[in-house]
Amino acid sequence: MKALVFVGLKPGVLDPQGRAIARSLNDLGFDEVTNAFQGKVIELDIEANDPEVVKGRVTEMCEKLLANTVIESYRIEIQA
Structure with missing residues (x-):
């Protein structure tokens, strides 16, 4: 089986990487981006059936x- 784990900051926690991404996208002409959030995805292969x-x-x-x-x-x- 495969497990995907999506990890992100809780609401209210400052996300400087997300802000930098949004700002950079705006600088590149993607003005419709108002906010971005940085997170991670962890993919696990697990030997189990249930x-x-x-x-x-x-x-x-x-x-x-x-x-x-x-x-x-x-x-x-x-x-x-």
């Missing part, structure tokens, strides 16, 4: 390593 078990294990991984839960939130997608 999606609920995989989701539980990946949640543990996020809480222990993959996301800084003080300032980041995460979303998990499981693909068969």
Whole structure:
């Protein structure tokens, strides 16, 4: 199975990389961009057959390593 973990900053946390991206896009003529948010996607290949078990294990991984839960939130997608 494959697990995708999307990690991004929680609302209210400053995102200087996102602001720099938005500003640079505006400088390149993409004036319609009003804001950008920088995050990360982590793709995991997992040997298991039960999606609920995989989701539980990946949640543990996020809480222990993959996301800084003080300032980041995460979303998990499981693909068969």
